[in-house]
Amino acid sequence: MSKNVWVKLKEFKCPSKHCTSKKPLKWRCAKDDHSVYLSQRGIIKCGSKGDQHRGDLSRWGWNCGSEYHKGKFNRADFEGFTFAVSQAVQLMDKMGSQWVQELMGSIGKQYER
Ligand SMILES: [Zn+2]
Numbered sequence: 001m002s003k004n005v006w007v008k009l010k011e012f013k014c015p016s017k018h019c020t021s022k023k024p025l026k027w028r029c030a031k032d033d034h035s036v037y038l039s040q041r042g043i044i045k046c047g048s049k050g051d052q053h054r055g056d057l058s059r060w061g062w063n064c065g066s067e068y069h070k071g072k073f074n075r076a077d078f079e080g081f082t083f084a085v086s087q088a089v090q091l092m093d094k095m096g097s098q099w100v101q102e103l104m105g106s107i108g109k110q111y112e113r
């Protein structure tokens, strides 16, 4: 397994299943307001010390603040997340195609594709 290479999630649209908001956002941890990071191994964490807010992408809760959520946090589905990645052009440019390819493989495994 390769080491986690982290990228800060900014200008990233909400990947929640059924959420229709297309607005790119900078994501923050709901518990402590730290920035949120994603690795190519499909792991999400916030920037707090001690890594207590960390987990598989498929189990992470998202809320972009749109009406759809009604204040709740929703998980992303495979399609919602891959679409959000495809829209995050700057993120893909920054991390490169190999990183993105590994991310897609990791996500596919989490969702058993
Ligand atoms: Zn946190």
Ligand SMILES: [Zn+2]
Pocket: 014, 015, 016, 019, 020, 021, 062, 063, 064, 065, 066, 068, 069
């Ligand atoms: Zn949303």
